[in-house]
Amino acid sequence: MPAHDEQILVIPAAVVERIAPFEGFTTEVDRYLEAILNDDSLEFRPRSEMELDPSFKQLIPYVILRHTDATGVPRIFNYTRGSGQGEARLHARRSIGIGGHISSEDAAPPDDRHDYGPYRNGMLRELAEEVQLNSAYEEHCVGLIYDSSTEVGRVHLGVVHIFELAEARVEANEEDICDPGFVTVDELRRDREQLEIWSRLCLDSLLRE
Numbered sequence: 001m002p003a004h005d006e007q008i009l010v011i012p013a014a015v016v017e018r019i020a021p022f023e024g025f026t027t028e029v030d031r032y033l034e035a036i037l038n039d040d041s042l043e044f045r046p047r048s049e050m051e052l053d054p055s056f057k058q059l060i061p062y063v064i065l066r067h068t069d070a071t072g073v074p075r076i077f078n079y080t081r082g083s084g085q086g087e088a089r090l091h092a093r094r095s096i097g098i099g100g101h102i103s104s105e106d107a108a109p110p111d112d113r114h115d116y117g118p119y120r121n122g123m124l125r126e127l128a129e130e131v132q133l134n135s136a137y138e139e140h141c142v143g144l145i146y147d148s149s150t151e152v153g154r155v156h157l158g159v160v161h162i163f164e165l166a167e168a169r170v171e172a173n174e175e176d177i178c179d180p181g182f183v184t185v186d187e188l189r190r191d192r193e194q195l196e197i198w199s200r201l202c203l204d205s206l207l208r209e
Helices: 013-019 029-037 118-130 185-190 197-205
Strands: 007-012 024-026 043-046 056-068 074-081 131-133 137-146 156-165 170-172 177-184
Touching (some): 007 013, 029 137, 029 156, 056 118, 056 137, 056 197, 177 185
Parallel strands (some): 056 156
Antiparallel strands (some): 007 043, 024 137, 131 170, 137 156
């Protein structure tokens, strides 16, 4: 195990299967998320081990930033993942999701900024690291993603959040958030094959023009 191996939040796959196995995208947030986050077997384990062990699922917040313009057309923030982004298997793919692993550092005693617990602390930390939101927003947790068709998909469980932005004002905080901007759902559909799988699942199951 590497000397400084990140400790990340995982849940045994058996817990998810006990609730009900699913594939692709599910909107049953209440059924899954509370049970997972309150399960006694939720724990932090070394990332290097978990990337190769599908008997555990790494919990990944996946935040979609959406703004509806003055004409009533929703636009989605999207970008290309650069080579410095954490998951090498996703590099050069377009994405509509912001997020990453929940680290053991997110389990530190909550401070004055967000008194929420590890999962939410991690989601807000990842969001702040990757982009700067210069807009008020309303937040909604809308679904979960699981994709067993790929090596990376088999070890991750995505939790999808939509942030409804009052203004389309988002700036990248990292060089590896490449070519960022807002596009319509129709534009995303046109370029669907360029999207990473989780973004395709959200586009097909959740997003409407």
